[in-house]
Structures are given as C-alpha cells and as structure tokens.
Amino acid sequence: MHKDLERILFTEEQIRERVVALGKQITADYDGKEIVAVGILKGAIVFFADLVREIKLPVKFDFMAASSYGASTKTSGTVRILKDIDTDIENKHVIIVEDIIDSGLTLKYLKENFEHRKAASVKLCAMLNKPEGRRTDIKGDYIGFDVPDEFIVGYGLDYASTYRNIPYIGILKKSVYA
Ligand SMILES: O=P(O)(O)OC[C@H]1O[C@H](OP(=O)(O)OP(=O)(O)O)[C@H](O)[C@@H]1O
Numbered sequence: 252m253h254k255d256l257e258r259i260l261f262t263e264e265q266i267r268e269r270v271v272a273l274g275k276q277i278t279a280d281y282d283g284k285e286i287v288a289v290g291i292l293k294g295a296i297v298f299f300a301d302l303v304r305e306i307k308l309p310v311k312f313d314f315m316a317a318s319s320y321g322a323s324t325k326t327s328g329t330v331r332i333l334k335d336i337d338t339d340i341e342n343k344h345v346i347i348v349e350d351i352i353d354s355g356l357t358l359k360y361l362k363e364n365f366e367h368r369k370a371a372s373v374k375l376c377a378m379l380n381k382p383e384g385r386r387t388d389i390k391g392d393y394i395g396f397d398v399p400d401e402f403i404v405g406y407g408l409d410y411a412s413t414y415r416n417i418p419y420i421g422i423l424k425k426s427v428y429a
C-alpha cells in the first residue's frame with residue numbers, strides 16, 4: 252500500500268469487476284443508440300479509459316476540463332471550465348463520466364450546461380459517490396461505489412495533483428493535508 256494512505260477501500264480487482272458491470276448495464280440501457288461519452292478532466296481519465304472499453308455500442312469521446320478543488324481537500328464552491336467539448340451534442344445521448352460526486356456542485360453545473368445545448372438525453376456516470384459530502388440535489392445515474400466522508404485518492408483522484416496513478420482507491424492520511 253502507498254505510504255500516504257490510511258487504508259485501501261477498493262482493490263484493482265474490485266474496481267475491474269464493478270467497471271465491467273457498469274459497462275454491461277450501460278450497453279443494455281442504450282441498445283440501438285449511439286453514445287457521446289464526455290470525460291471530465293482530469294480526475295475521470297482513468298475510469299473513462301476503462302469504462303468505454305466495456306460498452307459494446309458505438310461511443311464517441313469528448314472531454315471537458317473542470318476544476319473546483321485546486322490544491323485543497325475542500326471545494327472552492329466555484330466550478331471553472333478550463334476546456335470545453337468540441338462535439339455538437341444536439342440530439343445526442345450524452346453520458347458524463349466522472350471519478351467522484353462529492354458536493355455535487357461540479358455535476359450540477361455541467362448537467363445544466365449540457366441540457367441547454369439540447370442533448371437528447373444527459374446521464375451521469377461516476378465511479379465514486381460520497382453521499383455525506385452532498386450540497387446539491389444531484390444524483391448519479393450509474394455509480395461504481397459509495398465512499399465514506401473522507402478524502403479519497405487513486406484511480407484518477409488526486410490531492411494537489413498527486414496520487415492519480417495509484418491503481419487502487421484509498422483514503423489519504425489526514426497527516427498529509429492537515
Ligand atoms: O462533487 P464535487 O464536490 O464538485 O467534486 C467532484 C469534482 O471534484 C474533482 O475535480 P477537481 O476540481 O479536483 O479537478 P480534477 O478532476 O482535475 O482533479 C472531481 O474530479 C470531480 O470533478
């Protein structure tokens with residue numbers, strides 16, 4: 252285990268099993284449709300790469316970069332869009348792919364933004380969900396795992412731009428940021 256982790260929540264094997272199941276569910280739900288998967292950089296990149304390969308339907312890729320945490324374990328409350336998608340999503344079935352829904356501020360902002368562009372449908376898929384962090388009424392449509400109210404890293408999730416490449420998911424020691 253990485254020395255800065257308090258404990259591992261989900262191993263590589265548990266993550267793989269859950270991602271396969273999510274891919275199957277999405278494949279069944281979107282039968283006959285084409286999907287535009289929009290990954291939210293940077294955190295979603297690892298999950299995105301694994302998930303899209305488990306969806307057995309035509310999937311177009313696009314990416315948006317949004318940031319609200321910076322080098323903190325608390326949301327700044329302001330979602331900044333650093334890069335927009337370049338696909339015209341009007342009448343398209345969009346799945347927004349995220350690493351985590353915590354306060355929900357990022358996804359609430361993005362979901363409304365996508366609906367204004369007249370997508371045929373917009374659903375949210377997140378690897379992790381932290382219900383106790385929530386400050387909005389946003390809910391995910393496809394969720395990998397619920398996590399406790401702790402700061403989580405690995406599998407794309409960072410603290411101050413570090414730990415994203417840890418292949419499993421764990422709780423960061425408080426001594427690292429307190
Ligand atoms: O539900 P919320 O409280 O809004 O938190 C979730 C968002 O915060 C993180 O992004 P961050 O701003 O850290 O950017 P990053 O993806 O580049 O790490 C994470 O990747 C989600 O996008």
Ligand code: HPA
Binds near residue numbers: 401
């Ligand atoms: O628990 C978290 N870990 C990493 N990034 C995050 N962004 C929101 N919540 C988290």
Ligand SMILES: [Mg+2]
Binds near residue numbers: 294410
């Ligand atoms: Mg982050």
